[in-house]
Amino acid sequence: MANGDRTVLQFSTQSTANFSAEVHPLVIFNICDCYVRRPDQAERVIGTLLGSVLSDGTVDIRNSYAVPHTESADQVALDIEYHHNLLVSHQKVNPKEVIVGWYSTGLGVTGRSALIHDFYSREVPNPVHLTVDTGFRNGEGTIKAYVSVNLALGDRQLASQFQEIPLNLRMVEAELLGFDILKTTSVDKLPTDLEGMEVTMQRLLALIDDIYKYVDDVVEGRVAADNSIGRFISDTVAALPKLSPPAFDKLVNDSLQDQLLLLYLSSITRTQLALAEKLNTAAQIL
């Protein structure tokens, strides 16, 4: 846009340099669930993101809820009262979660999004806008996060540009546990601990197999040796404690004996229970 006075269009990228966002899978689940349940005439779902801002500037998105809205060609109406009510309710449970942004389903960022973003920026200094593409338009489900940057021409505000910031999916270990059951559409029963152990052992054995094959290949000259990998492998093997086999046996057997002792104790208490019950309820028969 040519101007008489030479002002420069500033794309200030510094402020967004260290900005990144981490999202918990719960948020994705929530968004998808709301999308599936949306009223028939709405084509997309809009909602608020809750979370916290960590000390190094990353935004941790932990929870979300949908806000009913109506959209027409050029205007958007958001149910603000609902938004506030739910915010208050959520904060009763978890006062540390504050608004960090908002989300919408659908791929791109439209002009109407800017309006909504404006509204949210009145509540939070720098809201994060998350888009979740439920239509899988690119052949995959893209989830992107944006922050708005103001484009200023001298003193005049021209527009706000949505700049993408890096987004990570962050999972707590308990969620990782359940990940397999979260993937499929239905699971018949929850995996027991032994089954989980089995899966882990299989994975471990597969890894060891891979390493074995790699080392064999390198030794036979089929694959070029990569020194860093070789050093890594030797470090790993050296990390095993250097115990002579008898000492190792003793260690294992000792801990095994401790556990057998505990097993024995718990069996005794179970027998005790059965006996106590018989005494207490069967006393009258005798």
Place this chain on the structure above:
Amino acid sequence: MAASSTARSFLQVAATEEVVSPLRFVQIEGLVILKIIKHCKEFSPALVTGQLLGLDVGSVLEVTNCFPFPIREEDEEIEADGANYQLEMMRCLREVNVDNNTVGWYQSTILGSYQTVELIETFMNYQENIRRCVCIIYDPSRSNQGVLALKALKLSDSFMELYRTNNFTGEKLREKNLSWVDIFEEIPIKVSNSALISAFMTELESNTPVTQCDYDRLQFSSNPYMERNMEFLIECMDDLSMEQQKAFPILLQELVTSTSPATGMVSEKKVVYLISMLLDSLFSLKDHLGPSKSENMARKAAGEEPLPEEDPTNPIFKPIPEPSRLESFLITNQIANYCNQINGYIVYSRSYPFFWIA
């Protein structure tokens, strides 16, 4: 002819009462599981609760959403606040088309010690309003071991009837053939997810072959966990022996009163008496011998298992906490057992790779 017969059968169907099919399993959505995990984990070690929402369909109870309850202070006015919060949440969720029916509640627990009288009371409260409700118990402390400890519980019908009549004497328990294992019924859980979610999750899955939970599972240090388990076990043992001591005056009284008619059975009773002495300490029993003699007279006069006014709490105290305590004991016991199994398994299988590489 056919039309009228179908019409009649329709009327018949409408007239007959709906047969309640037994609850066979609980179908939970992945969303609910994630929410429960998140909530319980954030507040651990404090115990938290929340409400489950869903649909009751035939023999399946579907749980499609949930919301957490704020931690309740010990304050009178907060009660009304709590109810308001609940109404507000349900109203808001209704507006976004979430199923609005309460089907139960969830709570977190530590090492499986959730079997308390409050749980039973909450169950009874819910049961009055809802025909079918479940309680989901989640144990966040076990997730450090790589196990998803999620359980769905329901009170068994026979126990509920017994509780309603508030009649826990040994006689009634024997009549119904009810032992402590019959109090709670565990219902199998199935997980379902919408196709959209599973598509997203498959996509977002990280590519590493090994995840953090594998590292957790292969951990050797289970000692602190076992120690805590044993502590719980010991506490429960103490509680149980206290309960039994309270019950002993009654036992003794029964022994004494029932020896008179059938002399042939005296020796058996002496054996029982001896066993009971072995199980509890001699000293506390001696203390009980004194007052029970006078109680004997009163009870003899009033009948077999009456409730004397001067000691109304004694017979009541015996049965009500007792089954619950036994259960909590049992469960902690079971956990110790499971834990042992896991550990045994770990030890056995862990030694193999070591031998391989070495």
